[in-house]
Amino acid sequence: MVVVMLSRCYFLAWQSRWFHRLKLCFELMDDLSAKKCVPCSTKEMRPMTEQAAHELISQVPEWELVNEGGRLRLSRSWKVKTFLKGLEFFQAVANVAEAEGHHPDLHLVEWNNVKIEIWTHAVGGLTENDFILAAKINGLNLHHLVGRKASK
Numbered sequence: 352m353v354v355v356m357l358s359r360c361y362f363l364a365w366q367s368r369w370f371h372r373l374k375l376c377f378e379l380m381d382d383l384s385a386k387k388c389v390p391c392s393t394k395e396m397r398p399m400t401e402q403a404a405h406e407l408i409s410q411v412p413e414w415e416l417v418n419e420g421g422r423l424r425l426s427r428s429w430k431v432k433t434f435l436k437g438l439e440f441f442q443a444v445a446n447v448a449e450a451e452g453h454h455p456d457l458h459l460v461e462w463n464n465v466k467i468e469i470w471t472h473a474v475g476g477l478t479e480n481d482f483i484l485a486a487k488i489n490g491l492n493l494h495h496l497v498g499r500k501a502s503k
């Protein structure tokens with residue numbers, strides 16, 4: 352009887368381990384930073400709806416959805432330690448953008464205020480590319496360049 356109980360416990364543990372591995376796989380499939388941007392020249396590319404954007408924004412922490420003149424964009428701000436570290440910041444982001452073939456709008460104002468805005472110019476709105484790029488920027492180790500949290 353004990354052997355049966357033990358083997359059942361073992362089976363359940365084994366099953367839960369596979370369940371967690373499968374769950375992790377599905378989570379990784381959703382992980383935007385593991386995806387690749389697609390060329391914006393594809394004819395089928397259309398801007399996503401505001402609802403779709405609101406469903407994705409939680410996957411890119413610290414980024415905000417802004418609507419400028421009817422155009423949705425992703426926006427995030429940082430305070431950098433020095434003006435030159437701001438340029439280092441831009442270089443790190445530019446390397447990711449070039450690798451993805453998808454590019455952000457970079458702003459560095461009043462020497463230490465960095466703002467990045469991302470949208471898909473080819474369609475005049477947001478596509479998954481923008482969220483992928485934002486997620487990859489979130490994955491960069493930029494702590495040595497930034498100071499305290501940007502004031503809103």
Ligand SMILES: C[C@H](O)[C@H](O)[C@H]1CNC2=NC(N)=NC(=O)C2=N1
Binds near residue numbers: 392454470471474
């Ligand atoms: C062919 C290539 O995909 C396009 O020129 C890319 C370059 N980078 C881009 N970046 C962004 N943000 N939007 C675009 O439409 C865009 N187009």
